[in-house]
Amino acid sequence: MDAADMGRDLERVLITEDELRTKIKEIAGKIDADYAGRDLLIVGVLKGAVMVMADLARALRVPVEMDWMAVSSYGAGTKTSGVVRVLKDLDTDIAGRDVLVVEDIIDSGLTLSWLVRNLRSRNPASVEICAAVRKPDAIKVPIDVKYVGFDIPNEFVIGYGLDYAERYRNLPFIGTLAPHVYGGDGKTTEKR
Ligand code: IMP
Numbered sequence: 001m002d003a004a005d006m007g008r009d010l011e012r013v014l015i016t017e018d019e020l021r022t023k024i025k026e027i028a029g030k031i032d033a034d035y036a037g038r039d040l041l042i043v044g045v046l047k048g049a050v051m052v053m054a055d056l057a058r059a060l061r062v063p064v065e066m067d068w069m070a071v072s073s074y075g076a077g078t079k080t081s082g083v084v085r086v087l088k089d090l091d092t093d094i095a096g097r098d099v100l101v102v103e104d105i106i107d108s109g110l111t112l113s114w115l116v117r118n119l120r121s122r123n124p125a126s127v128e129i130c131a132a133v134r135k136p137d138a139i140k141v142p143i144d145v146k147y148v149g150f151d152i153p154n155e156f157v158i159g160y161g162l163d164y165a166e167r168y169r170n171l172p173f174i175g176t177l178a179p180h181v182y183g184g185d186g187k188t189t190e191k192r
Pocket residue numbers: 048073074080103104105106107108109110111112155156157158162163164188
């Protein structure tokens with residue numbers, strides 16, 4: 001799927017496929033250096049992190065294990081609920097392990113701060129975070145992100161794993177949706 005397939009549903013491209021590829025390679029280089037000689041487990045948060053996990057894992061030179069968690073904090077809409085549910089837990093026992101959580105996006109930070117607390121309670125050697133994009137103006141809880149691709153404005157974005165109502169994950173770039181698609185103003189910070 002590409003911009004042309006979106007027709008008038010695409011508002012604009014924020015981060016191109018090339019920019020994403022270059023940035024993920026750059027982050028992989030940092031991770032290679034930081035985790036050299038260690039036994040890294042990267043944990044993708046389903047479903048949004050699928051694209052960044054696939055690209056990051058292949059860009060890394062250090063051998064890694066990959067595992068997945070599925071948590072839910074959003075319904076079909078564009079506003080955060082603050083409620084986190086574990087839909088799929090890790091297969092791996094992370095006690096004593098170096099864990100890197102890979103996320104598509106940090107919006108309010110509520111999901112990840114909950115997830116990191118949950119993972120820390122399992123006594124890993126370390127837990128760090130890597131996110132493809134972050135919305136600094138949407139953050140509600142302080143969160144220490146070791147690797148971040150791009151800081152973006154506080155708008156609802158789609159593509160590169162990010163969905164609106166489960167669609168548009170398979171766009172190779174990150175962009176914004178035309179307001180007519182969801183009938184909102186694209187902001188994600190309002191409380192219900
Ligand atoms: P947070 O808890 O508010 O940081 O965001 C939790 C999850 O909401 C993210 O992992 C995404 O799955 C989803 N999300 C947040 N902002 C966006 C967006 O702009 N587009 C698509 N999904 C989003």
